[in-house]
Amino acid sequence: MPLENLELFEVFVRSKRGLDHKHVGSLHAEDSQHALDYARDCYTRRSEGVSIWVVKSSDVIASQEDDNEGFFDPSEDKPYRHATYYPLPKEVGNM
Amino acid sequence: MSQNELSLETAFQNKIDNELKIEPKDWMPEAYRKNLIRQISQHAHSEVIGEQPEGNWITRAPSLRRKAVLLSKVQDEAGHGLYLYSAAETLGISRAEMIEALQVGKAKYASIFNYPTQTWGDIGAIGWLVDGAAICNQVSLQRTSYGPYARSMIRICKEESFHQRQGYQIMLELAKGTIEQKKMAQDSLNRFYWPSLMMFGPHDSESAHSEKSMKWKIKRETNDDLRQKFIDQTVPQIEFLGLEHPDKALKWNEERGHYDSSEIDWEEFYNVINGNGHCNRQRIEHHVKAHEEGAWVRDAQNAYTAKVVLRAAQAIA
Amino acid sequence: MNISNKDNSQADLIEYATRLGDDSLILGHRISEWASNGPFLEEDIALGNVALDYIGRARMYYTYAAELTGEGKTEDDFAYLRNERDFSNYLLNELPKGDFAFTIVRQLFIDVFNSLFLPQLQTSANEHLAAIASKAVKETRYHLRRSKDWSIRLGDGTEESHQRMQKALADLWGYVHEMFEPDELEKRLIAQGIAVDTANLKEQWLAEITETLNTATLEVPEAEWAVRGGRAGHHTEHLGHLLCVMQSVHIRYPGAKW
Numbered sequence: 148m149p150l151e152n153l154e155l156f157e158v159f160v161r162s163k164r165g166l167d168h169k170h171v172g173s174l175h176a177e178d179s180q181h182a183l184d185y186a187r188d189c190y191t192r193r194s195e196g197v198s199i200w201v202v203k204s205s206d207v208i209a210s211q212e213d214d215n216e217g218f219f220d221p222s223e224d225k226p227y228r229h230a231t232y233y234p235l236p237k238e239v240g241n242m
Numbered sequence: 243m244s245q246n247e248l249s250l251e252t253a254f255q256n257k258i259d260n261e262l263k264i265e266p267k268d269w270m271p272e273a274y275r276k277n278l279i280r281q282i283s284q285h286a287h288s289e290v291i292g293e294q295p296e297g298n299w300i301t302r303a304p305s306l307r308r309k310a311v312l313l314s315k316v317q318d319e320a321g322h323g324l325y326l327y328s329a330a331e332t333l334g335i336s337r338a339e340m341i342e343a344l345q346v347g348k349a350k351y352a353s354i355f356n357y358p359t360q361t362w363g364d365i366g367a368i369g370w371l372v373d374g375a376a377i378c379n380q381v382s383l384q385r386t387s388y389g390p391y392a393r394s395m396i397r398i399c400k401e402e403s404f405h406q407r408q409g410y411q412i413m414l415e416l417a418k419g420t421i422e423q424k425k426m427a428q429d430s431l432n433r434f435y436w437p438s439l440m441m442f443g444p445h446d447s448e449s450a451h452s453e454k455s456m457k458w459k460i461k462r463e464t465n466d467d468l469r470q471k472f473i474d475q476t477v478p479q480i481e482f483l484g485l486e487h488p489d490k491a492l493k494w495n496e497e498r499g500h501y502d503s504s505e506i507d508w509e510e511f512y513n514v515i516n517g518n519g520h521c522n523r524q525r526i527e528h529h530v531k532a533h534e535e536g537a538w539v540r541d542a543q544n545a546y547t548a549k550v551v552l553r554a555a556q557a558i559a
Numbered sequence: 560m561n562i563s564n565k566d567n568s569q570a571d572l573i574e575y576a577t578r579l580g581d582d583s584l585i586l587g588h589r590i591s592e593w594a595s596n597g598p599f600l601e602e603d604i605a606l607g608n609v610a611l612d613y614i615g616r617a618r619m620y621y622t623y624a625a626e627l628t629g630e631g632k633t634e635d636d637f638a639y640l641r642n643e644r645d646f647s648n649y650l651l652n653e654l655p656k657g658d659f660a661f662t663i664v665r666q667l668f669i670d671v672f673n674s675l676f677l678p679q680l681q682t683s684a685n686e687h688l689a690a691i692a693s694k695a696v697k698e699t700r701y702h703l704r705r706s707k708d709w710s711i712r713l714g715d716g717t718e719e720s721h722q723r724m725q726k727a728l729a730d731l732w733g734y735v736h737e738m739f740e741p742d743e744l745e746k747r748l749i750a751q752g753i754a755v756d757t758a759n760l761k762e763q764w765l766a767e768i769t770e771t772l773n774t775a776t777l778e779v780p781e782a783e784w785a786v787r788g789g790r791a792g793h794h795t796e797h798l799g800h801l802l803c804v805m806q807s808v809h810i811r812y813p814g815a816k817w
Contacts, residue, residue, distance in 0.1 A: 153540065153599070155331065155370075172394065173328040174601055177543040177712070184705065188605040189324055191315070193401070212267050212492065293595035293603075300591050301801075304808040304817040305635050306584075306621070316594050317607030362808050362817075412817075420815050423587075456602050468657050528595065536598025538723070539659050542716025549715065 151193040154203055156182040156191050168200050180217070258459050263389040267333040274458050277451065278388055279333050280349075281394050281460060283340045286326035288352035289319045291344075291525050292473060297360040304362055311408050312365060318405065321399045329390040345530050352376075353511070354437050356519030361431030363416055363423075369409015371431075371438040371476070377402050378472045379442065387459035410479065417483040428485050433490040435476075439503075440511045442469035477501060563587040564629030568751070571744050573627045577637060578790060580620030581648035584638055584667065585798070588805060592656045597762070598811055609666070612698040615794065619691045632745075639809035643799045644792040652735040653798040660723035663709045664737065670703040671767050672738055675760040684752035707771050714775025724777055737787040739764070745790075751802055 153175035159168040171190050176182035182201040191199070210218055226232045235242055255265065264270055297316050303309035326518050327337045335390075343349035356371055360366065380402065383395045416427035443465040446452055455461040480487050491504040514522070572683050590610035596605030622632035639693050651669065677699055680692035713720040739761040743747060748754035788794070809817075 153543070171293065172325050174324060175599065176601065177547050179709070184708075185601040185605060187701075188608050189601055191320055192604075192608070194316075200314070204336065209267060212269060290595075290600065297594045300594055300803050301588065302808050302814075304812075306614065306618050306638050308817055310611060311617070313591050313594065313607060313611055313614065317604055317611070320595070320600055320603045320607070324604065327600070403796075416815055420812065422812060423815055532596045532598075535596075535658070536602075537599035538717070538719050539602075539713070542713050542720030544716075544718075546712045546716045 156201045157204050158186045159200040160196040256515040260388050262385050265389045271302035275333050277444055280390055282326055282330040284350050285443045286323045287344045291351045292319045294532050295355055298359050299365050315405050315513045318401055325394040352514045354441050356392045356522045357437055357512050358520045361426050366409050366412030367430035369435050370403050373405040375438045375441045375472050378468050382463045385462050392547035403548045433484055439506055473503055497523050569784055570747055573624050573746055576620045576624040577661050578647045580617045581646050582652055583613045584617035584654040585648045586593040616695050623687050637804045647790050649789040661727040666706040666712050670706045671788040673699040675701050676755050687695055711775040714777040728780050732782050733784040734785050736785040742790050
């Protein structure tokens with residue numbers, strides 16, 4: 148069953164100018180050109196997009212669950228990086 | 243189970259209990275993965291096989307507007323199959339493996355698609371009832387615990403709402419049309435009502451996968467709860483059409499706040515599942531045929547890509 | 560005298576819009592037959608988009624023809640209540656969908672044709688037709704990209720795909736000529752700046768087809784045969800069957816609304 152030959156691609160769609168590209172799913176295609184065409188046909192049938200990216204799934208480097216503690220926990224104890232850490236007197240208003 | 247695995251499983255269940263989504267790279271019990279693959283691929287196959295009964299009427303749609311609507315709906319079904327295969331692939335199974343499982347009969351698809359579409363009215367009834375029942379289930383699955391599955395469900399639900407409406411609109415036109423049209427509508431309602439109720443699966447007490455699926459929040463509501471929701475919501479819709487309800491014993495139960503209905507003919511349910519529906523063999527044969535006829539196309543793509551790569555290498559050398 | 564001239568030219572215009580509608584509907588119908596039959600899911604979906612584009616075009620052309628006709632006519636009267644001999648689509652469009660190579664070669668022929676035809680129709684003196692062309696021309700740009708791309712991949716793919724493409728080219732070649740032969744009606748409309756003079760498109764069409772086929776390692780057929788007659792309602796036997804299926808429900812319930 149030769150379907151494996153078709154590579155897996157991840158699809159990202161910018162839904163509106165000014166917004167980020169967002170991951171919407173994946174598809175099979177022979178190469179990046181075809182992947183782009185199919186992304187258009189499969190993921191933007193209702194004018195969901197103004198721009199499309201496709202990336203070979205195998206080219207996506209993902210952080211591993213095992214690394215999570217090292218990657219993400221250290222930032223949990225740094226509340227001072229968030230604006231809400233600094234209450235302002237009501238008189239000052241928003242900042 | 244090793245100590246390590248036990249603590250992993252506890253952490254996993256904690257995430258689920260806290261309504262945290264499970265994502266592809268997360269540790270998960272093998273049974274969770276298998277259960278998901280079974281459910282998502284079955285769902286994907288249903289969408290793809292579901293192209294056939296409705297596709298059966300694209301060439302005969304009675305107006306150009308209906309033709310365009312039906313074609314885009316059938317095309318959406320293929321699209322939904324794609325979203326779901328793509329969600330299942332994040333669990334480490336390939337689409338080719340899933341298709342293979344479908345074609346050799348190891349994987350199932352919704353049994354409703356083994357019923358034939360005999361009249362244009364059936365296209366209305368399928369959109370309204372079959373998609374309606376599917377939506378009940380899918381709305382609930384938008385909160386399923388596996389991230390990629392939940393996200394594809396959200397996408398699918400957004401698109402499906404047009405499917406049900408177009409079906410109901412077909413029924414409306416028929417019901418307020420000529421005597422013959424109204425008859426057609428009633429006949430389609432009669433034939434598709436019960437099979438639609440069967441789509442929710444066996445009673446909770448009989449369902450093989452229900453309990454574990456609920457604990458893992460793969461399923462969010464039970465078969466019987468979802469079925470009840472569908473029964474209740476369909477009553478006023480049938481009334482508005484001015485058609486007769488196929489369930490003669492249907493009765494409002496004040497105490498429960500729900501309709502009581504007749505028992506489903508489970509013999510028919512299992513009969514169709516076990517291969518005795520009008521279209522079981524035809525559906526799979528059709529799928530195999532299309533897949534085999536496409537083999538040379540996929541081979542050609544393969545060969546062309548190999549040539550391009552080779553030529554690029556030669557150009558460098 | 561003046562009035563009857565105007566009537567004649569109105570009748571010409573209705574017929575011209577109807578022809579363009581027939582071309583679109585019959586081809587869209589054929590492509591729609593690929594639903595659930597594509598070589599893989601992505602292509603199934605992509606073909607659906609192409610079919611929808613053509614059915615959409617048919618509706619626009621027919622609606623315009625219906626407006627001009629008056630008498631409460633609608634697009635559906637044109638699609639469902641005319642006979643085989645009334646349809647005036649090119650023969651190329653009505654042939655059964657065949658294998659994927661056949662469909663791709665037909666699309667290549669028609670997409671290249673439309674990519675030349677539609678920009679000219681955009682400049683038609685008739686603003687309705689020009690507006691329809693403006694919408695369609697964008698769709699065709701994408702269709703052409705697909706059919707060229709597929710032609711190259713299949714032509715230069717495996718031996719089998721190459722042979723299937725070459726066979727499709729041979730089987731379809733004789734049907735292309737009539738696209739470049741305007742009849743008297745079209746000539747009258749060309750003189751008024753309304754219709755496109757397709758005779759002028761042939762050279763460029765052939766050049767583009769040749770270029771794509773060369774890249775695809777395929778040979779341009781040299782066969783001399785040519786079948787003509789679509790515009791005059793002389794069809795292959797296939798159209799009758801297509802219409803039988805397409806019109807069956809609509810005809811059985813006269814006057815019903817759907």
